[in-house]
Amino acid sequence: MPPPARQAIFQRAPSPYGLIGVTAGETVAVHMKTLHKNYEQYCVPVEGQADILITGLPYIYSYNVNSFLNPFLVQVMALGYSSASLSLVSPP
Numbered sequence: 001m002p003p004p005a006r007q008a009i010f011q012r013a014p015s016p017y018g019l020i021g022v023t024a025g026e027t028v029a030v031h032m033k034t035l036h037k038n039y040e041q042y043c044v045p046v047e048g049q050a051d052i053l054i055t056g057l058p059y060i061y062s063y064n065v066n067s068f069l070n071p072f073l074v075q076v077m078a079l080g081y082s083s084a085s086l087s088l089v090s091p092p
Contacts, residue, residue: 011066016058 021037023030057069057077064073 010068017062 020041021034023033023037057074059069061069061073061077063076064070069077
C-alpha cells in the first residue's frame with residue numbers, strides 16, 4: 001500500500017484513549033491522585049511469583065499525533081523515563 005494511502009487510513013482511526021480523571025489543587029496531592037488513577041487503570045493484581053510480563057502498547061498516543069510510533073516513543077511508553085530494563089519487540 002502506498003505510504004500516503006496508509007497514512008490516510010491511519011488518520012481516520014479514532015483514538016482509543018480517553019479521560020480517566022480530573023484533579024486540581026496542591027501539586028503533590030494532585031500528583032498522588034493522578035498516579036492512583038493511573039494504577040487503577042493499568043495495574044493488575046497478581047498472587048505469587050510472576051516472571052513474565054505481557055503488555056500491549058497503544059498505536060495512537062498523545063505524543064505521536066499525525067505520525068507513526070518511533071522506537072524512542074515505544075521505549076518511553078513501556079518504561080517511562082526510568083532506568084529500568086525491559087526487552088521490547090515492536091513490529092516494523
